[in-house]
Amino acid sequence: MNKETKMGTKAIWAGEQDYLAFGATQVPVVHSVSYGYEDMDEWYEVAVGNKKGHIYGRNTNPTVEAFEQKVKILEGAEHATSFSTGMAAISNTLSTFLRPGDRIVSIKDTYGGTNKIFTEFLPQMNIDVELCDTGDHEAIEREVEKGCKVLYLETPTNPTVKITDIARMARAGKKAGALVIVDNTFATPINQNPLEMGVDLVLHSATKFLGGHADALGGVLVGSHELVEQVYHYREINGATLDPMAAYLLLRGMKTLKLRVERQNENAQKVAEYLQSVDMVESVFYPGLEEHPHHNIAKEQMKGFGGMLSFSVKGGVDTVRHLLPKLQFANRAANLGAVETIVGPSRTTSHVECTPEERAAMGIPEGLIRYSAGIEDIEDLIGDLEQAFQALPKELYTSV
Secondary structure, three states: OOOOOOHHHHHHHOOOHHHOOOOOOOOOOOOOOEOOOOOHHHHHHHHOOOOOOOOEOOOOOHHHHHHHHHHHHHHOOOEEEEEOOHHHHHHHHHHHHOOOOOEEEEEOOOOHHHHHHHHHHHHHOOOEEEEEOOOOHHHHHHHHHOOOOEEEEEOOOOOOOOOOOHHHHHHHHHHOOOEEEEEOOOOHHHHOOHHHHOOOEEEEEOOOOOOOOOOOOOEEEEEOHHHHHHHHHHHHHHOOOOOHHHHHHHHHHHOOHHHHHHHHHHHHHHHHHHHOOOOOEEEEEOOOOOOOOOHHHHHHHOOOOOOEEEEEEOOHHHHHHHHHHHOOOOEEOOOOOOOOOEEEEOOOOOOOOOOHHHHHHOOOOOOEEEEEOOOOOHHHHHHHHHHHHHOOOHHHHHOO
């Protein structure tokens, strides 16, 4: 495996060879909580990290390590560590580097759980949080120049798929001596590699596109060995450990990551273009559309525009209530990135933790629908949307 190896091949083979056992072609699920040693000196060397090995499942696990290695290679990083969920990855990373009196700069359009950390939990710890308008790069730069410990970005954002210029923000962060962190969940390593643009740390909710089958929770962080080791130490003590069975499912899912993501990119683009022609649709948010305000930035820093889009409908919540149950090829659920198409309003998915007023302040209308394109045949997805819109009650059309 080298730099010339293509991403699809890496998704299948990367990080697994050292963890195969008994001639198996697949990484085994190691459920053992502890690991025994006859030699006390060897046990000590492993325990203090001087020798490779495992002592206790909360710290490390062979199956979990294989998953970490695969993500590390796909993102082109030195090191990786994993977590029980994506939010554990975010909260553990921020908790590692922020202390009372520190300042963090971010954007207003982050995932609802992340936003709650910024607006509720960090202020309780006497950490100053400055949230800037997403896409206003000048405003972000001004706030970073004032000084901050961390610059935290999410791009594309959940659920409005706004884009931030990663390289530009990384330069601003480095100039101010800030640690630059990017949530790369929506893009995946197939579409975007922030470390190559100067970012310090990249994290994912592995539950989403990496796993791809909506059957395993997990999170992962990659970056330099020095920084990731600090977060690993916090995680191993605080205990947000990735379960080995979940790691196995994520590993299995990642073998088809490139195939899935490329198909989801294509489907999302065509669904977004179709929705632009629908009378009951007010706005479509997808960076692959030329009309998207950050299309040119996305085109520059992304290899594909992603499988996520959102759209707002006329009639707001009333239209959402009638439209979504009529879809035949979409799960109405609080998840994304799976092989099946998934839909849901932000009020029950990404920003369920927020009040209507908080969502409105973030520019998220109550009639916004998040659409995670699956890998179904595109003709069926568009046909399904067509029949659902056609089945809307006539009074909805006449009232808007």
